[in-house]
Structures are given as structure tokens and as C-alpha cells.
Amino acid sequence: MTMSLTTPPTTPPPADVEPARPPARSPRRRSLRSTRLPVALLAPAVVLVAIVSVFPILFALNLSVHETRYTEVEDFVGLQHYAQVLGTTEGWAMIGRSMVYVLGSLVLALPLAVGLAHLLDRPARFRRVFRVLILMPWVISQTVAALLWRWLLNPDYGPLGLGSLGGSRVDVLADPVLAMVALVLVNVWLSYPLATILTLAALQGVPAELHEAAEVDGASAFRRFRSVTLPMIMPTVFVVAIMLTLLYFNMVTLVLTFTGGGPFNATLLVSLEAYQQSFSFFNLGLGAAYSVILFVFNVVFGLAYIKMLRGDRDA
Amino acid sequence: MSHGRHRPAGPLAYVGLVAASVFAVLPLLWALSTSFKSKGAVLSDSGWIPAAPTLENYTKVLFESQVPRYLLNSIVVAAGSVVLTIVLALLGAYATARFAFRGRDASLFLILMTSMIPGIAILVPLYFLAVRTGLYDTYAGMIIVYTAWQVPTVLWMLRGFLQSIPGSLEEAGRIDGAGDLRIMVQLVLPLAKPGIAAASVVAFVAVWNDFLIASTMVSSDEKRLVAVGLYNYLSQYGIEWGQLTAAVVVTVIPMILLFVLMEKRIVSGLSAGATKG
Numbered sequence: 001m002t003m004s005l006t007t008p009p010t011t012p013p014p015a016d017v018e019p020a021r022p023p024a025r026s027p028r029r030r031s032l033r034s035t036r037l038p039v040a041l042l043a044p045a046v047v048l049v050a051i052v053s054v055f056p057i058l059f060a061l062n063l064s065v066h067e068t069r070y071t072e073v074e075d076f077v078g079l080q081h082y083a084q085v086l087g088t089t090e091g092w093a094m095i096g097r098s099m100v101y102v103l104g105s106l107v108l109a110l111p112l113a114v115g116l117a118h119l120l121d122r123p124a125r126f127r128r129v130f131r132v133l134i135l136m137p138w139v140i141s142q143t144v145a146a147l148l149w150r151w152l153l154n155p156d157y158g159p160l161g162l163g164s165l166g167g168s169r170v171d172v173l174a175d176p177v178l179a180m181v182a183l184v185l186v187n188v189w190l191s192y193p194l195a196t197i198l199t200l201a202a203l204q205g206v207p208a209e210l211h212e213a214a215e216v217d218g219a220s221a222f223r224r225f226r227s228v229t230l231p232m233i234m235p236t237v238f239v240v241a242i243m244l245t246l247l248y249f250n251m252v253t254l255v256l257t258f259t260g261g262g263p264f265n266a267t268l269l270v271s272l273e274a275y276q277q278s279f280s281f282f283n284l285g286l287g288a289a290y291s292v293i294l295f296v297f298n299v300v301f302g303l304a305y306i307k308m309l310r311g312d313r314d315a
Numbered sequence: 316m317s318h319g320r321h322r323p324a325g326p327l328a329y330v331g332l333v334a335a336s337v338f339a340v341l342p343l344l345w346a347l348s349t350s351f352k353s354k355g356a357v358l359s360d361s362g363w364i365p366a367a368p369t370l371e372n373y374t375k376v377l378f379e380s381q382v383p384r385y386l387l388n389s390i391v392v393a394a395g396s397v398v399l400t401i402v403l404a405l406l407g408a409y410a411t412a413r414f415a416f417r418g419r420d421a422s423l424f425l426i427l428m429t430s431m432i433p434g435i436a437i438l439v440p441l442y443f444l445a446v447r448t449g450l451y452d453t454y455a456g457m458i459i460v461y462t463a464w465q466v467p468t469v470l471w472m473l474r475g476f477l478q479s480i481p482g483s484l485e486e487a488g489r490i491d492g493a494g495d496l497r498i499m500v501q502l503v504l505p506l507a508k509p510g511i512a513a514a515s516v517v518a519f520v521a522v523w524n525d526f527l528i529a530s531t532m533v534s535s536d537e538k539r540l541v542a543v544g545l546y547n548y549l550s551q552y553g554i555e556w557g558q559l560t561a562a563v564v565v566t567v568i569p570m571i572l573l574f575v576l577m578e579k580r581i582v583s584g585l586s587a588g589a590t591k592g
Contacts (some may be wrong), residue, residue, distance in 0.1 A: 049429050050425070053464075054425075060437060287435075
């Protein structure tokens with residue numbers, strides 16, 4: 001399930017997806033007799049995941065097509081809840097805001113991560129110190145990050161609060177546009193470390209000879225990076241991109257604590273609304289509908305990514 | 316390794332690194348600074364170094380609040396989840412990396428799909444499930460849910476890691492007549508240690524910082540986890556920034572320590588799996 005950040009908090013999609021290809025180095029196919037062992041080894045994981053993830057999503061699907069009053073499930077209402085989301089301008093405005101949030105964060109976080117990973121890959125004095133410092137936000141939870149940044153941006157007391165600019169008081173969290181900008185910034189702050197560390201790990205797998213060859217050819221540093229290094233780590237960059245996208249689209253805690261959806265719903269995202277409908281307003285049916293919409297989006301996007309990766313690989 | 320294959324970083328690179336470090340660490344430094352300010356100073360003293368530093372916030376947080384209890388709960392739940400996750404995921408990773416069997420690809424696909432399920436989608440059903448099975452408000456309930464949440468990621472991580480280890484050692488062991496169990500424990504496990512270390516840290520951090528599951532599965536104060544405890548602290552005291560930042564510092568320090576100690580392992584553990592990409 002995609003949820004919080006550190007772990008990048010959400011469960012990142014796997015680093016390699018090959019549902020139909022056997023591993024390159026596995027021993028030759030084993031006889032039927034020994035099929036029982038691997039199945040037995042894998043079973044506990046599959047069973048646990050099925051019970052805790054698959055069953056509840058079916059339950060949620062059921063909830064989403066019923067009228068609910070608090071915890072009472074009542075009449076079947078078909079797609080009425082979905083119509084409330086997908087059939088209204090407010091619903092689509094929410095989806096639009098989610099898109100802005102996701103894209104805005106991606107555009108900032110991904111290049112930042114790749115760039116920093118590259119910098120951290122080169123020998124440098126105090127490299128270890130830099131690594132630890134730069135990756136620090138990873139261990140901070142969304143809640144803590146939201147609270148800290150709220151304080152930092154406080155117009156009256158925060159060191160980064162804009163206070164009075166040109167005579168009028170500027171409160172970042174009270175301005176619809178600025179609030180979204182600030183939200184994106186905090187999100188980037190929280191999420192770039194994991195993206196960086198994954199990209200860095202991939203960079204360390206790039207063979208040294210390739211770099212040396214390019215250096216000998218006399219290409220500029222940027223050129224070298226673009227033509228040699230980048231293509232080699234593309235699969236990982238792809239994975240990181242999809243991981244971040246899923247993370248951002250499903251993020252609740254940060255938005256909840258930082259802006260609460262405000263001001264005036266300016267930062268009310270689909271994910272936050274799903275949470276609020278269920279837990280603040282107790283419209284379980286409607287909340288479940290939002291959740292299912294999120295799920296569908298995740299799957300669509302996830303499959304699109306797999307397709308892109310396959311295509312990239314076969315190219 | 317990577318040393319000597321690039322030209323060493325030029326001054327521009329250092330500028331970038333320093334800027335990034337400042338960006339990363341700024342809010343944390345501010346929290347540290349604020350935590351040493353008294354209630355009045357929090358609002359009036361806007362300097363980075365407190366004019367009149369005090370330990371009163373820490374005293375309140377460490378001795379007069381529930382934060383230590385929350386810390387204990389988080390340690391128990393996070394550690395328990397990580398151990399269980401590693402066990403299940405390692406077995407599954409070994410099974411899918413070393414063997415080909417019917418249903419393997421389908422299972423892997425299923426596991427992949429479950430990581431597409433948004434957390435919020437299953438919160439409400441999980442709540443019902445927990446209440447009905449009596450696991451609500453228990454360590455066991457949280458550990459089970461967190462484990463199920465982390466297993467897909469960790470399984471894929473470990474699988475990638477195992478696939479980058481040649482199977483020749485195990486083949487040799489098999490020829491010598493060692494049983495599967497012995498092979499796994501004596502040959503594979505030691506080799507997989509870096510991958511396990513990396514995956515453990517990733518999982519631990521995720522569980523430690525989670526808010527949604529923790530707030531859904533628990534209602535009593537004595538089982539509350541740190542992430543939720545901080546949030547309630549906020550509304551309970553109407554944002555007492557001095558105490559809040561002290562609590563934040565106290566709860567973040569274990570994570571930072573863990574991170575500093577394991578940093579090298581994490582990168583190397585991840586890169587072995589990443590080369591499979």
C-alpha cells in the first residue's frame with residue numbers, strides 16, 4: 001500500500017519487474033518434488049499480504065457502492081458516490097489539485113535527487129558528512145516535517161516567515177497559491193533523500209571503464225553525464241519516478257498536518273478528501289469511493305510504467 | 316569501487332553540496348534551537364542561538380509527559396515488525412529468486428499489485444477487522460499490519476539482492492549433500508547480510524514514522540506510538556512550540572543515530588540490488 005513517506009514511506013514499487021521472465025542466474029528447473037519447498041517458503045508472505053491488503057480493498061469496494069451512516073452499511077446505491085466525485089466540478093478540481101501537487105513535486109524532486117546523487121558519487125572531502133546531512137530529512141516523519149515548516153513559515157515568529165513584505169502582512173499558509181507552493185516545497189524536502197539514495201546506489205553500479213572512456217574522449221562533464229551515465233541508470237530513475245508519483249498521489253499525513261486542506265480548499269487533494277470523508281465526516285461510503293478511485297489511478301499508472309520500462313528495455 | 320573514476324569535485328560541486336546540506340538540515344537546527352527556549356522566549360527571541368537557554372522543555376517532555384511511553388511503544392512495534400518482515404520476506408525472496416515453480420510469477424504479481432493499494436483505502440476495513448478479531452489496540456495488531464505493509468517492498472529488495480549473488484556456492488553445498496535448510500542458513504544468510512541490513516533500516520524508518528496506521532489501530536494512550544503522540548501533543552497544548560520541538564528532538568535522535576551508523580550499509584545494500592535494474 002502506498003502510504004507514508006519515510007520508506008520512503010510509502011511502499012515503493014519493486015526495483016525490477018519481470019513477472020514473466022525467470023531469473024537469469026537461477027539453477028535449472030527443479031523437479032516437482034522440490035516445488036513444495038519454495039511454495040512453503042513463499043506462502044506465509046503471500047497469505048499475510050492477502051489477508052491484510054487484498055481482503056480490505058474488497059471490503060472497501062463493497063463500502064463504496066453502499067449508502068452508509070456512520071458504521072452502518074445500508075442500501076446499495078450503485079455508483080452514486082462515484083458520481084459525486086467524478087461528476088462534479090469540485091471533484092475534478094480536487095483531481096486537478098492532486099495533479100498539480102504530484103507534477104510540481106516531481107519536477108523539483110527528481111532532478112534534485114539525480115543531481116545530488118551525481119555529486120555524492122564523486123570523491124570529495126567530507127563526502128560522508130555531506131551524505132549524512134543531505135539525506136537527513138528521510139528520517140523525519142511527515143507529521144514532524146509539517147509542524148517544523150509551519151513554524152518556520154509563521155509570519156510573526158518564524159525565521160523564514162515573510163512577515164511584512166512591502167507593507168502588507170504575508171502569511172504563506174493563508175494564501176491559496178503560496179500554500180500549495182509551500183506544500184510542494186516541504187514535500188520535496190521530505191522526499192528527495194530517498195530518491196537520492198536510490199539513484200546513488202544505482203550510480204555506484206555503473207562500471208568505471210565507461211566513465212574513463214568518456215573522459216578520454218574529452219567530453220564535458222555535463223555531456224558525459226547525459227550520454228553515458230544517465231542512460232545507464234535510467235531504469236532506476238524510472239523506478240524512482242513511479243515510486244514518488246504513487247507516494248505523492250496517495251499522501252495524506254503531510255497535507256493534513258501542514259495545511260489541513262486549506263486555505264479555502266486550495267490544497268484539498270483527493271487523498272486528503274478520502275481521509276476526511278472517512279474519518280472526519282464519517283461518510284464511509286463516499287470515503288471508500290475516493291479510495292477506490294485512488295487505487296485505480298495507482299494501478300493504471302503502475303501498469304503504464306511497467307509498459308514503459310519493458311519498452312525501454314526491449315528497445 | 317567508485318574512487319578515482321571521476322575527477323574530484325570542483326568548487327561548484329561543493330557549493331551545491333553545502334547548499335543542499337543547509338536546505339536539508341535547517342528546520343532541524345531550528346527545532347533544536349527552539350527546544351532550548353523558555354515559553355516566553357519562544358515568541359520573543361527569534362535568534363538561532365537562544366539568549367537564555369533552558370532545559371525546562373526537556374524536563375517536561377522526558378519526565379512529565381507520555382513521550383517516553385510512546386517511544387517504548389514505537390520501539391517495540393517497529394522492531395517487532397521489522398523482524399517479522401525480514402523473516403517472511405527473506406523466505407519469499409529466496410523462494411522466488413532461486414526456484415522456478417508454478418504460481419511464482421502470479422504470486423510476485425499479486426505482491427506487486429498490493430503495493431498499489433493506497434493506505435487510506437484499507438484503513439477503515441482494517442479498523443473493522445481489528446476490532447472484530449480483538450487485535451484492536453494491541454501491539455500484535457499493529458505488528459501484523461505493519462509487517463503486511465512492508466513485506467512486498469522488502470521482498471522485492473531482498474530478491475533483487477539475492478539475484479545478484481551467484482548460486483554457485485549453493486550448488487556446491489547441494490552437491491556435498493547439504494539439505495535445503497542448511498544451505499539457506501549457513502550459506503545464503505551470511506551473504507545476504509548487507510541486503511538485510513539495508514532493508515531493515517528502510518522498513519524500520521517507515522514504521523517509526525507512520526501516522527495513518529498507528530492512529531487507526533490504537534485509541535488508548537498507553538499503546539500510542541510516537542508519530543501519533545506528537546500530533547496529539549500539538550492540539551492538547553495549543554501548539555507549545557518549546558515543548559513540541561523538545562519532543563521532536565527526543566523522538567528524532569534515535570532515528571538519526573540509526574541512520575548515521577547504518578548509512579554506509581544502506582547504500583551498499585541498496586546498490587547490489589539496484590544493479591539488477
